[in-house]
């Protein structure tokens with residue numbers, strides 16, 4: 090097994106197609122269902138961000154889904170953003186997908202995505218068919234879809250667990266029937282990054298189809314490897330990444346769009362890729378998806394977590410502020426927050442230091458001496474709050490140094506019980 094270190098892979102710069110499935114695979118996460126209007130708004134934002142293909146839904150799954158896909162196809166499809174609908178490999182599903190995206194097809198901006206399982210386990214247990222019957226389904230299904238639309242994606246469900254010779258045969262059959270994109274998913278989130286790399290490489294080589302055919306990666310995050318696997322798959326020769334905003338999706342979710350995009354953007358020497366996404370809009374879209382799905386983004390989630398660019402500990406804060414003073418940003422952090430629509434922040438916690446306290450006070454219009462900053466910080470830390478707001482820092486300073494009810498030397502000598510009583514009063518004041 091060769092080492093799939095991406096740094097050793099020499100490739101020409103290639104264009105990556107982002108296919109966002111937030112509205113289809115993402116919405117399949119239990120409890121993530123969105124309304125028709127919410128899905129349309131998200132689709133519009135994804136298009137504004139520059140997503141190449143929006144998988145808008147599984148049209149045959151319900152009349153509501155069909156209507157939702159239809160409206161997105163009418164209002165969002167453009168030269169820059171295609172609208173895609175999912176269909177099983179049967180005429181009824183394909184017809185439903187085709188009619189739903191008809192407005193997009195008429196603008197040459199529609200895609201039908203047909204899929205069938207190709208692993209022996211799925212063929213036997215789920216489909217109850219033979220390999221030969223699956224090949225026939227692929228041939229008939231893709232040809233039928235091609236009758237409606239020139240842009241056809243074929244997905245081999247559970248591809249990673251499929252017999253590789255048979256999978257290559259499925260790929261050839263789909264391409265001969267008219268498929269233009271071939272998706273090789275790790276449907277159950279089983280692969281480890283180097284295995285997925287070799288898998289993609291091997292299937293592309295075995296299938297040996299025209300260079301015009303786009304291979305696609307689609308990874309699930311059951312082991313926390315969806316982003317890594319997607320990047321390894323792209324390095325192995327795939328050109329399309331299927332992903333969801335905030336990494337939502339079935340079980341532990343899909344690969345996160347923002348993670349794949351920012352990993353590429355911030356590691357250009359490792360990933361010689363380009364894309365049309367405007368990453369500056371990531372924050373806006375992430376917050377919209379969080380709001381409408383109700384799936385709260387964890388604070389420490391890469392790229393879009395609330396604390397992903399915050400510094401709370403004194404040592405880091407000291408370094409970050411010194412660097413800012415010399416015009417340098419992100420000395421602690423591998424991703425430039427501005428590129429994803431965020432800002433680097435200093436947050437006062439009980440781990441914070443004097444430099445951060447002085448910095449926060451300065452932001453509040455207060456030039457504090459180091460001694461004052463230390464004193465305010467010490468007082469703030471006794472409040473018991475996990476995060477001390479700039480307003481509270483300001484209130485403590487004013488209480489101590491402007492409203493001279495308690496001269497500094499008295500406050501400094503104040504018994505602990507009186508300090509906490511005073512801070513309790515201040516907390517009540519800042520709450521209101």
Ligand SMILES: [Zn+2]
Nearest residue numbers: 114276307309
């Ligand atoms: Zn999936």
